[in-house]
Amino acid sequence: MAILSTNPNSFSQLAVLPPDWPGNFWLHWVVFTVIILAFVLNTALIFIWLERRALGRFQVRLGPNRVGPFGLLQPIADVLKLLTKEDMIPAKGDKLVFWLAPLVAFVPVLMIFAVIPFQSGALLADLNIGILYVVAISSVAAVGVFMAGWASNNKYSLIGAMRDVAMLISYEIPIVLSIVGVVLITGSLSLTEIVGAQRDIPFILLQPLGFLIFFIGSLAESNRTPFDLVEADSELVAGYHIEYSGMKFATLFLAEYAEVIAMSALMTTLFLGGWQGPLLPPIIWFLIKVFAVFLFIVWIRSTIPRMRIDQVMAFAWKFLLPLALINLLITSLQVVFWPEASPWLIVFLNLVAMVVLVLSWSRFFRLGGERIEV
Amino acid sequence: MRFEHYGNGIAKGMALTLKHLFRKPITTQYPEEKLTVSRRIRGNVLAWSQEKCIGCYTCAQSCPHGCIDIMTSEKGTKGLVPAPCSQSCPAHVDVPRYIRLITAGKPSEAVAVNREKIPFPSVCAYICAHPCEAACSRGQIDEPIAIRMLKRFAVDNDSGLWRKRSKIASPSGKRVAIIGSGPAGLTAAYYLTKLSGHLVTVFEALPEPGGMMRVGIPSYRLPRDILKAEIKEIENVGVKIEINTKVDSPQSLLGQGFSAVFVATGAHQTTEIGVAGEDDPRVLGGTDFLREVNLGKKIELGNRVAVIGGGNTAMDSARTALRLGAKEVTIVYRRTRAEMPASSEEIEAATEEGVKFLFLTAPSQITSSDRELELECLRMKLGAEDLSGRRRPEPIAGSEFTISLDNIISAIGQRPLVPASFNLATGQGDKIQVAPDTLVTNNKAIFAGGDAISGPATVIEAIAAGRQAAISIDKYLGGSGIIDETLTPPEQILDRLGGPIEGWRPKIDAIPHEKRLSSFSETELGWSKQSASEETQRCLRCDITYEVEKYQLRGGQCIYCGLCVEACPFDALFMGYSYERASYRLHEQLLSKEELLLPDKRQASGYAHPEVEETLPKQTLLIDRREYFTR
Amino acid sequence: MALEIAFWVLAIVAIAAALAVVTLRNVFRAALSLILCFLAVAGIFIILSADFLAAVQILIYVGAISVLIILAIMLTREVERGSLSNKLVVPVLISAVLFFGTVTFAMLKTSWSLVSLPPAEATTVALASKLFGEDGFILTVEIAAILLLATIIGAITIVREK
Secondary structure: OOOOOOOOOOOHHHOOOOOOOOOOHHHHHHHHHHHHHHHHHHHHHHHHHHHHHHHHHHOOOOOOOOOOHHHOOHHHHHHHHHHOOOOOOOOOOOHHHHHHHHHHHHHHHHHHHHHOOOOOOOOOOOOOOHHHHHHHHHHHHHHHHHHHHHHOOOHHHHHHHHHHHHHHHHHHHHHHHHHHHHHHHHOOOOHHHHHHOOOOOOHHHHOHHHHHHHHHHHHHHOOOOOOHHHHOHHHHOOHHHOOOOHHHHHHHHHHHHHHHHHHHHHHHHHHOOOOOOOOOOHHHHHHHHHHHHHHHHHHHHHHOOOOOHHHHHHHHHHHHHHHHHHHHHHHHHHHHHOOOOOHHHHHHHHHHHHHHHHHHHHHOOOOOOOOOOO | OOHHHHHHHHHHHHHHHHHHHOOOOOOOOOOOOOOOOOOOOOOOEEEEEOOOOOOOOHHHHHOOOOOEEEEEEEEEEEOOOOOHHHHHOOOOOOHHHHHHHHHOOOHHHHHHHHHHHOOOHHHHHHHOOOHHHHHOHHHHOOOOOOHHHHHHHHHHOOOOHHHHHOOOOOOOOOEEEEEOOOHHHHHHHHHHHHOOOOEEEEEOOOOOOOOHHHHOOOOOOOOHHHHHHHHHHHHHOOOEEEOOOOOOOHHHHHHOOOOEEEEOOOOOEEOOOOOEOOOOOOEEEHHHHHHHHHOOOOOOOOOEEEEEOOOHHHHHHHHHHHHOOOOEEEEEOOOOHHHOOOOHHHHHHHHHOOOEEEOOEEEEEEEEOOOOEEEEEEEEEEEEEOOOOOEEEEEOOOOOEEEEEOEEEEOOOEEOOOOHHHOOOEOHHHOEOOOOOOOEOOOOOEEEOOHHHHOOOOHHHHHHHHHHHHHHHHHHOOOOOOOOOOOOOOOOOEEOOOOOOOOOOOOOOEOOHHHHOOOOOOOEOOOOHHHHHHHHHOOOOOOEEEEEEEEEEOOOOOOOOOHHHHHOOOOOEEEEOHHHHHHHHHHHHHHHHHHHOOHHHOOOOOOOOHHHHHHOOOEEEEEOHHHHHHO | OHHHHHHHHHHHHHHHHHHHHHHOOOHHHHHHHHHHHHHHHHHHHHHOOOHHHHHHHHHHHHHHHHHHHHHHHHOOOOOOOOOOOOOOHHHHHHHHHHHHHHHHHHHHHOOOOOOOOOOOOOHHHHHHHHHHOOOOOHHHHHHHHHHHHHHHHHHHHHHOOO
């Protein structure tokens, strides 16, 4: 069977990317940069609206409903409000770094979208090292957060920023290890080929444990509840963007939402079969999956309370990391020794393995048993 | 805790939130338009004005933390400011005084106080719309004083003391004609005869005098003998009432020896609903229906009756229909209960008696067959506020539904009907146009008042209009225009009476509603002496001024909620920000410095104007944040 | 042509950032300059078709090492004024010049064999088979792994409370 094949070139015929689509290099570059910018900005606006509405409904409220039909223009009103606000810089802060931080936070997140295939061949650059590039670039965003936290000259900002970095370093390891499982099965780092490999069975079935770890890790990396310690309102007021206002705050806010969009798009691409799906056009399938993942994140936000920082760190190192390593081991064994096994058997085996592993590991994992100070 | 317990918790939580997604959102629906701003602005300074404060203790009682300390003189005097209740009464009845007399166990004196301003104390005691209760300061604390019920107690226990003190003026020899024997006409007749000595003839087209009091208000609310007794008193002072006499033209009356004419014909004409099929004989007008019933005519009603409208006429019609044997009475109103103009007591009584309500519903068509009527209705929703301050209903397209009925009573409103032969200028809604302060029409010998100039209103407003007309007519005929009389000796310096006591109104007894529906006898029973005395002691006696010896606020307890500012009936408390206060203080300082100068050196500066001085609030600062925190 | 311009831009940025790292008094800004330097070097790797290396450069040096450096800086005092009690300026300058001279000399004197072959399509595969495949450097990789493991265990032993 094809899916577990180790031949790196087995799916190259699926990547139907004409080298110069939709024109020559520069035209391609300009067109896709514009598309990505428009996609990220508009989706962020829609996500903000959707999150507030959905969160409202989850909490039996209405959510924003005054500006425009169903409150649809609320994010636009918010943006206008932010843009007209006074731009404040702390007197004792590091002004240059303060000014640069929102950019450094936003640009890497935007760069992730360069390799995400919106549909077959529709991406800015089909890099050989696609997923590695994503992992590398997304770690740069933490530098922006750190710059913001430090330049504000505010203890709450700094604590928020340090938490962000600590979480980022910790959760990057399980995330990368869970991605390696996907890469092992596909035999390529290119996102286009990863999508192509999921033509029959999405990797959420083949790698259920990997998906679980990646999903939790993504929540932590994009600072979503229950890992929103970075801006934990009750402890840190607003975390690293406490001193930001106006346009700069808007950029930081946008960076945060862009990260959520990126994570949703990555989950779609890596585990949910990307743009593939019956009947509807590929771009519609891609959007449906991205929005579904986002709504699931909102659902979790409306349900699970925030964890403590020691719980978050313990969860990464004592729960996710061992499970990610075991998952990698199982996947490698399957790829090396049973490359010809029926995929549905593998699906079944992996599901059973996930349930058994998660349950048995929970037995001797305790949250908050000891104190870790970060 | 074991991790699997977390797992269970997470799973249950996720299920719960997912279930919430499909529930109807709970939200406070607030009107789209601007809301009125409360007086209760929260600020950081609270100030008290000695000039305005009368020492009524309302603020101290309204404070949830009990942090206002007042010490007042033992004896009070009547203040310059009338109490909110008598201020809001159209006839300016001295409410606090008669309540005090009831407390003192002198109900007859209390009736005499009423008699000073109104000739219908008993009628008012039964059916007054009591704007006084809405204005009552006690309402800011818990529940307003039941002023109407106290009056009811007074008239129930009246010994007729006022008659001994009343005097009838010597005849002036001038004749006045009054068209209409409603509350406005009879009030004017009473005062013109009794206090100005004119010879008054009242013309009434119907076979019974009393106007709307007789034919508009059902006898279960206003027993007929009470009304008859009141009218008898008016006839006793020399007023001549000619029933069954329809006047064609007030001008012709002027030619028959009358020096002045007062037109108080009321508003008896039912406003049409304005839908097709309204001319069916089984569709009755609300006032017409009530008039026929009240005059003793037999009206056959079917089992299912709908009353269209939300005013007092609609409530009366519905309750009367029930008493006539209708099994199912439905009130169709296009707004909601909150916007109903009928008094809440009436709505409650109607609900108790089993009247059904269809809110947000407006009739759109009436189709009639031999057996029954079909009322087609439209569902409405509330939109923006209209001129009357109520939210305007807007139809929801395609929401039509029909109800099968035997009779429809349309009670959406009344308007005056002034015959063309009267030759009077009428304005919008057929109301007679008059000069607002003198009630004189386009003919200077003809005056008009009551519902005929205002559209449907309350009895007390009509009485007030009658008083006003009496003053104007007396002046026109060369009199002094003074129609006030003293039936009780004025109060001297007052001791503090017991109270005010805490608690809610005593229960008002009514006959059980099973018994009510079988007859037209009165539903509401009066109070015992004990209940009435309890109720009078709840009165805050806002009209008595005490000299305030100490007014202090315990700074540490005040949370600046502003409840006291809102409760104060005399605007003696003020809450705002320190910069407002600072500007007042600057003015005060400049004024006091100028006063130090020798009189011949004083110059007219911008601050030395006495009128400016008067406008400045003389306030005592209760709390200065800065001082408080630096201490 | 375009690649040449890109190279010069990246090279100048890298050198300027490296100079900033040693000259800036503010330690935090120095660390940020170090990140910029690493990024520019990653860019140069990309020009040389070493895409995997570039990604790893960013992932490890920018994403992990620099962030750890900054985290350490956060825990020190006098971030904005640098080390005030530093008396090693002259010795450090001398050793740096000596080191620079040696390395330059070695690079100039080595006879580099230039490869005229086009770069491999997917460097990842070639790299993997070189590292883990037969006749590769598997032993070196394993030794490095054991070394790192030993470091981790050593670090834990040192910080562990008795």
